[in-house]
Amino acid sequence: MSELIEQALRQRLQRHQGAGLWVVDENLARSQQHPLPSGLDLLTNRYDLLPGLAACGPVQFSDFDFSSWVHGTLDQAYYRVSKEKAVVHHVINQLSLRLKPGGRLWLLGGKQEGIKTYFTKARERLGEGGLHKLGKGDFVAELCRQGALGEPLDDQRYAELRELELGGERFVSKPGLFGWDKIDQGSAWLIASLDEVWQRLAVARPRVLDLGCGYGYLSVHCARRAVDSVTATDNNAAALAACARNLGACGVGHQVVAADAGDAVTGRFDLVICNPPFHQGFAVEGELTDRFLRAAAGHLEANGQAAFVVNRFVPLERKAAALFGEIDTFADNGRFKLVRLARPR
Numbered sequence: 001m002s003e004l005i006e007q008a009l010r011q012r013l014q015r016h017q018g019a020g021l022w023v024v025d026e027n028l029a030r031s032q033q034h035p036l037p038s039g040l041d042l043l044t045n046r047y048d049l050l051p052g053l054a055a056c057g058p059v060q061f062s063d064f065d066f067s068s069w070v071h072g073t074l075d076q077a078y079y080r081v082s083k084e085k086a087v088v089h090h091v092i093n094q095l096s097l098r099l100k101p102g103g104r105l106w107l108l109g110g111k112q113e114g115i116k117t118y119f120t121k122a123r124e125r126l127g128e129g130g131l132h133k134l135g136k137g138d139f140v141a142e143l144c145r146q147g148a149l150g151e152p153l154d155d156q157r158y159a160e161l162r163e164l165e166l167g168g169e170r171f172v173s174k175p176g177l178f179g180w181d182k183i184d185q186g187s188a189w190l191i192a193s194l195d196e197v198w199q200r201l202a203v204a205r206p207r208v209l210d211l212g213c214g215y216g217y218l219s220v221h222c223a224r225r226a227v228d229s230v231t232a233t234d235n236n237a238a239a240l241a242a243c244a245r246n247l248g249a250c251g252v253g254h255q256v257v258a259a260d261a262g263d264a265v266t267g268r269f270d271l272v273i274c275n276p277p278f279h280q281g282f283a284v285e286g287e288l289t290d291r292f293l294r295a296a297a298g299h300l301e302a303n304g305q306a307a308f309v310v311n312r313f314v315p316l317e318r319k320a321a322a323l324f325g326e327i328d329t330f331a332d333n334g335r336f337k338l339v340r341l342a343r344p345r
C-alpha cells in the first residue's frame with residue numbers, strides 16, 4: 001500500500017470516535033496491526049488478514065456481508081478502495097446505509113485506482129463531501145451522510161453469484177475474485193495436461209487438494225475424474241462461496257476451507273494441484289510462491305505428487321529444491337511451465 005495512504009489511514013483510525021467500521025480487503029499494511037480505539041469494528045473478505053486485524057479490534061470475515069451492522073447506526077466508516085469496481089460500489093452502498101445522518105465515510109485510494117470517480121459517485125449518494133490530495137496521486141475523500149440517501153451505485157448485484165459459460169462449461173463466479181469471468185490460461189493448460197499428472201498417481205482414486213482454488217476451475221476438473229474427494233482452499237471469501245457451489249454441483253465428496261496458503265487445511269493428499277497467486281493486492285508478492293510450496297509439501301502423502309503451473313520466469317524449481325526430492329518440469333509452452341513435485345524418498 002502507498003506510504004501516504006497508509007499514514008493517512010492510520011491517523012484517521014487512531015482518531016476514531018463513536019461507532020465505526022473499517023472495511024479491509026487485500027490491501028493492508030503490516031504496520032496497521034495494533035489496537036485501535038474502542039467502538040471500531042472490522043470487516044474483511046481476506047482470511048489471511050484475520051490474525052493481524054484481530055490485534056486491532058473485533059473482526060468479521062465474510063464476502064462483505066454487512067448484515068451484522070444495523071442501518072443508521074455508524075458514526076464513521078473507513079475504506080481503502082479495492083481493485084474491482086463492483087466491490088467498491090457494493091461497499092460504498094452498504095456503508096452509506098449504515099451511517100447515521102451526519103456520519104462520515106472516509107475513502108482512500110490512488111488516482112489510478114479511480115478514487116476521484118468513486119468520490120464523485122459517493123458524494124451523489126451521501127450528499128456532501130470533500131476530496132483532499134495526500135500527494136503523488138493519492139487522495140482521501142471525506143463524505144458526510146445527509147438525511148436522505150441518493151441512488152445506490154451500480155454494484156452489478158455484487159452480493160450474488162452469477163452463472164457464466166466459460167469455455168463451453170457452466171460455472172458460478174462473481175467480481176472481486178481472481179479472474180472471475182475467464183479461464184486462466186495457465187490453469188487451462190494444466191487441465192489439458194491432466195492425463196500426464198494422473199498417469200503418475202500412486203492411487204486409483206486420489207484425495208485431491210486445490211491450493212488457491214479461486215472459483216474452482218481446477219477443482220471441478222479434478223472432481224470430474226475418478227477421485228476419492230476434493231478439498232479446495234483460498235483466502236478470498238467470494239472465491240470460497242463460488243467454489244463451494246461449483247464443487248457442490250459435481251456430486252463428489254468435497255470440502256472448501258478458508259485458509260492462508262492452506263494453513264487451516266488438515267489431512268494429507270495424494271495430489272496437490274496449484275496455480276499459485278502472483279499478486280497480493282496492488283503489489284507483487286514473490287514470497288507467496290514459497291508459502292504455497294511449503295503447504296503443498298506439508299499436505300502431501302509420502303507417495304503423493306503436486307502439480308504446479310506458473311509463469312515460466314518464476315524460479316519454482318529453485319524454490320522447491322529444499323522441499324521436494326523429485327522436481328520435474330514436464331512441459332513448457334514458452335509462457336507457462338508445468339512442474340511435478342514429489343517429496344524426498
Ligand SMILES: C[S@@+](CC[C@H](N)C(=O)[O-])C[C@H]1O[C@@H](n2cnc3c(N)ncnc32)[C@H](O)[C@@H]1O
Binds near residue numbers: 213214216262
Ligand atoms: C492464480 S489464482 C488461481 C485460481 C484458480 N485455482 C484458477 O486456476 O483459476 C491464485 C488464487 O490464490 C488465492 N490466494 C492469494 N493469496 C492467498 C493466500 N494467502 N492464501 C490462500 N489463497 C490465496 C487467490 O485468491 C486466487 O484465487
